[in-house]
Amino acid sequence: MSRILYSGNRNASSWAFRAWLALKEQSIEFTEKIIDIRRPQRWKNLESIGEFSAPAAVPVLNDNGFIVSDSLAIMEYANELGDGSLLPINIQARARARSLAAWQHSTFGRLCSCLSFESAFYPEKKTLSADEVATIKRIYDIWEQSITEFGGDYLVGEYSLADIAFVPSVLRLTSHYQPDQRWPKTSDWVQLLLNRPYVKEWLNDANKLAPIYLPGYRNDP
Numbered sequence: 001m002s003r004i005l006y007s008g009n010r011n012a013s014s015w016a017f018r019a020w021l022a023l024k025e026q027s028i029e030f031t032e033k034i035i036d037i038r039r040p041q042r043w044k045n046l047e048s049i050g051e052f053s054a055p056a057a058v059p060v061l062n063d064n065g066f067i068v069s070d071s072l073a074i075m076e077y078a079n080e081l082g083d084g085s086l087l088p089i090n091i092q093a094r095a096r097a098r099s100l101a102a103w104q105h106s107t108f109g110r111l112c113s114c115l116s117f118e119s120a121f122y123p124e125k126k127t128l129s130a131d132e133v134a135t136i137k138r139i140y141d142i143w144e145q146s147i148t149e150f151g152g153d154y155l156v157g158e159y160s161l162a163d164i165a166f167v168p169s170v171l172r173l174t175s176h177y178q179p180d181q182r183w184p185k186t187s188d189w190v191q192l193l194l195n196r197p198y199v200k201e202w203l204n205d206a207n208k209l210a211p212i213y214l215p216g217y218r219n220d221p
């Protein structure tokens with residue numbers, strides 16, 4: 001049996017984090033090869049991924065020679081290789097989980113785009129703009145509403161692919177602006193997520209690495 005996840009640097013690869021988490025949460029055995037996606041070596045390293053995975057990006061899963069590209073596909077595959085518990089049985093909860101994961105996958109990254117995943121690990125944080133604060137508050141309202149609607153501790157009741165999809169965004173947003181008692185369920189959810197053992201394992205490694213500074217973070221002239 002050979003199952004290899006081609007992953008990325010722990011403090012840079014938010015997409016690999018999601019795929020890795022889904023595999024771990026479903027107790028799927030795999031080995032991991034970390035591809036250094038820091039510049040300038042990023043391009044050469046990703047070129048070698050392109051030799052077997054069309055998007056030439058990480059994460060990629062090689063399951064005994066069968067290639068699964070893209071984090072969302074790997075998350076779904078992990079769930080199906082495992083016990084399927086990362087998608088709810090209830091049709092509406094499942095649709096909501098997929099809606100949230102799809103949102104994260106498609107356009108969520110454009111919200112507060114200067115607050116990259118890398119920036120979650122910066123020891124000194126920038127002052128947020130009024131627009132950034134307003135956007136973050138709106139996101140916290142949306143998370144609060146979903147947790148309330150489904151009546152559990154997580155976004156659609158039980159822990160699901162939707163929660164996993166948002167973990168890196170939770171990090172980039174909450175490390176700059178903590179949810180307080182205006183969003184009681186979101187505050188608890190954030191604590192639950194960040195205290196999950198596999199999330200802690202990844203972050204423990206990420207926190208040992210030198211931060212990767214990206215241009216544009218501080219809105220320098």
Ligand SMILES: N[C@@H](CCC(=O)N[C@@H](CS)C(=O)NCC(=O)O)C(=O)O
Pocket residue numbers: 008012013014015016037046056057058059069070071072
């Ligand atoms: N939609 C892809 C995005 C993957 C992605 O952008 N990965 C980054 C590293 S975190 C990468 O390899 N980027 C290289 C590129 O886009 O050329 C996924 O979800 O797997």
